[in-house]
Amino acid sequence: MARKTTKELILDAAMQVFATKEFHVATLGEICEIAGANCAAGNYHFGSKEALLNEAISHAFEIADSRYPLSGGVDASAAPEDRLRAFMAAIISRSFDPGPAGYFERIIGHVLSSSSGERDEAFSKIREAHEDVLLPLLSEMIEFRDEAQRAQAGTAIIALCVFQNVAPGCREDLFPDGPEGEPLQHYIEDRTRFALAGLSAYPPAKLPCVK
Amino acid sequence: MARKTTKELILDAAMQVFATKEFHVATLGEICEIAGANCAAGNYHFGSKEALLNEAISHAFEIADSRYPLSGGVDASAAPEDRLRAFMAAIISRSFDPGPAGYFERIIGHVLSSSSGERDEAFSKIREAHEDVLLPLLSEMIEFRDEAQRAQAGTAIIALCVFQNVAPGCREDLFPDGPEGEPLQHYIEDRTRFALAGLSAYPPAKLPCVK
């Protein structure tokens, strides 16, 4: 593997910094310093800090999605419960991955929380996952009163998966001894069971295959 | 009621603005403009932007807590399920109150998400609610494997109550037609049922009164 270009080094550093800090707190200076580059290099290669963030989001998404696809390796014909479990496990696993595969969810956490409607492009990726994957899945499991109720159930699932990204202050509470290995597996297990049990509070869908 | 002082007007405006925008996006200029005061007035009365935020948090807390106490008016001797329901209903009701009683949760939402360890004072209030109210309540209901598992269950409950404050982008999804009246009541009902059902995934506590 050839030595990384300055542009790549800056993108890596940007993902790392934007995963840690809110947009206005992160500085190009810090990013370029980590990348070992001159502070003008960020703008030279990406045009602006804003554009750099967008690139960082896109790149981080590719890494996260290939390492932890939302299907979780579970077949589309599997039971909806199993697919939901895999979906949640993928998002949670991403969130606690200390390496580049963890950047996307954490960057999005910061972006989500300071969003004021713009940055639609960045959201399209999660909106897609939400509307194309999660909501239909929920419909398979539950007979919702209306669209609003389904959307609310959807945000409940998402909240259970990503709260620590969006409220980073609670990360330490979750894993006093660090989120490696077994504790994380326990956590994923508990969260998905919690979510599935929570969903059982809604009336189950009349399954077409029931005789 | 006497005409409000400039200091009070600025504090009101600060709560309002900090409830809407992240700290670094909010400006003293905007706050003072809303307050109808000179832009130097903020620093004159509060010392710094940072100090103003702290005052705003404290004041917003008083308003929210007196309007929607976390007991929800439910007696401490009531069943833990009922107390938990009231606790959640209080936090959710605060979060969607469009007036001053809604400022606290929304300000905290922004602060939580950009926290990097400091602002401990601001957190003491919620940490108190979390550690003194919620966690013991959970212990009454559930036999947890260990402290970590209880803490994780606690954050699940909190996540279900405050996610929209910490990820304001999802507010619109929750209530396509606005969060007034009946839709909000339905929502609170659904969320608390979801939470209680979710908790049922943990082993129930051996109640001392069971014979």
Add this chain to the structure above:
DNA sequence: TCTAATTTCAAATTCTCATTTGAAATTACA
């Protein structure tokens, strides 16, 4: 009413960045 303290105000002042600039260095490639 007079005086001292408090409060307001507009105009600096400072600080922190993002962004630009232009020259120097490096690279690509013919």
Add this chain to the structure above:
DNA sequence: TGTAATTTCAAATGAGAATTTGAAATTAGA
């Protein structure tokens, strides 16, 4: 190797805000 394009760099430049300043206005108390 020579030339043009690309990339790096240090040093401006500029913008946006917080904070400070000092004079003017107001208020409170004797």
